[in-house]
Amino acid sequence: MENLLASTIDTNSQPPLNGATAATAPVLQLTNIEKVYQTATIETVALNRVNLTINRGEFVSIMGPSGCGKSTLLSLMGLLDEPTSGTIEVDGRPVQSYSDKELAGLRNLKIGFVFQSYHLINDLSVLDNVELPLLYRPKLSGRERRQRAVAALDKVGLSARTGHFPSQLSGGQRQRVAIARALVGGPEIILADEPTGNLDSVMGEEIMDLLLGLNKTEGVTIVMVTHDIQQAMKTGRVVRFFDGSQVG
Numbered sequence: 001m002e003n004l005l006a007s008t009i010d011t012n013s014q015p016p017l018n019g020a021t022a023a024t025a026p027v028l029q030l031t032n033i034e035k036v037y038q039t040a041t042i043e044t045v046a047l048n049r050v051n052l053t054i055n056r057g058e059f060v061s062i063m064g065p066s067g068c069g070k071s072t073l074l075s076l077m078g079l080l081d082e083p084t085s086g087t088i089e090v091d092g093r094p095v096q097s098y099s100d101k102e103l104a105g106l107r108n109l110k111i112g113f114v115f116q117s118y119h120l121i122n123d124l125s126v127l128d129n130v131e132l133p134l135l136y137r138p139k140l141s142g143r144e145r146r147q148r149a150v151a152a153l154d155k156v157g158l159s160a161r162t163g164h165f166p167s168q169l170s171g172g173q174r175q176r177v178a179i180a181r182a183l184v185g186g187p188e189i190i191l192a193d194e195p196t197g198n199l200d201s202v203m204g205e206e207i208m209d210l211l212l213g214l215n216k217t218e219g220v221t222i223v224m225v226t227h228d229i230q231q232a233m234k235t236g237r238v239v240r241f242f243d244g245s246q247v248g
């Protein structure tokens with residue numbers, strides 16, 4: 001699974017693409033996806049017959065009102081949850097055909113997550129937070145883990161803050177740490193759930209520029225949920241949802 005990083009770099013040596021073209025290979029493909037949440041009192045159809053293809057190198061925004069299924073969609077794309085019906089394919093292969101070990105590898109290596117509220121561990125330094133996902137990679141030495149974490153922090157412009165704790169950082173800096181943590185494993189895809197939702201407009205712009213740069217210069221495929229139309233318009237494609245269905 002370590003080769004995923006290498007294959008990412010090979011693939012992305014091509015010019016990065018914003019927007020789907022026939023020449024780009026789908027990295028994620030959702031076909032006829034339905035997700036129904038069943039509780040004791042109510043059944044909620046969170047996603048209804050969703051068909052969505054994400055091509056390698058794209059930056060796609062997902063927009064829609066609260067409760068329309070955006071986070072549900074992201075957790076299905078991140079293989080954190082399963083659809084009630086329909087098919088998810090990763091690199092052209094249905095998720096059901098991957099073994100549990102392969103799926104764990106995909107989640108850990110291929111996909112990085114960024115959340116609105118950062119999800120950092122307050123008791124750990126910036127460097128330790130970023131290094132955390134690498135602890136699941138026994139083949140890496142402690143030194144290699146540290147080097148990769150420092151390199152990821154460098155990419156987000158925070159190499160001077162490795163010894164800080166999250167409480168000593170601004171919101172924008174915390175989100176940068178979270179992005180470094182998402183990047184440290186060398187993922188092909190970043191799934192970002194309202195990454196600027198807790199930030200003021202200046203810090204939000206900075207984070208948006210960082211994500212745009214990662215997409216453009218490193219070819220990282222990004223799917224971002226946002227309520228901000230101006231940010232969405234900077235990405236290659238905007239997909240709109242309403243009541244669990246795509247409306248544009």
Ligand SMILES: Nc1ncnc2c1ncn2[C@@H]1O[C@H](COP(=O)(O)OP(=O)(O)OP(=O)(O)O)[C@@H](O)[C@H]1O
Pocket residue numbers: 037038039044045046064065066067068069070071072073
């Ligand atoms: N674990 C769950 N159990 C039951 N219902 C759920 C669960 N998760 C989400 N839902 C419901 O599914 C629907 C879609 O929720 P989801 O969180 O995907 O929406 P969203 O578009 O991300 O909303 P927001 O913009 O407010 O974050 C909502 O009606 C929600 O109440």
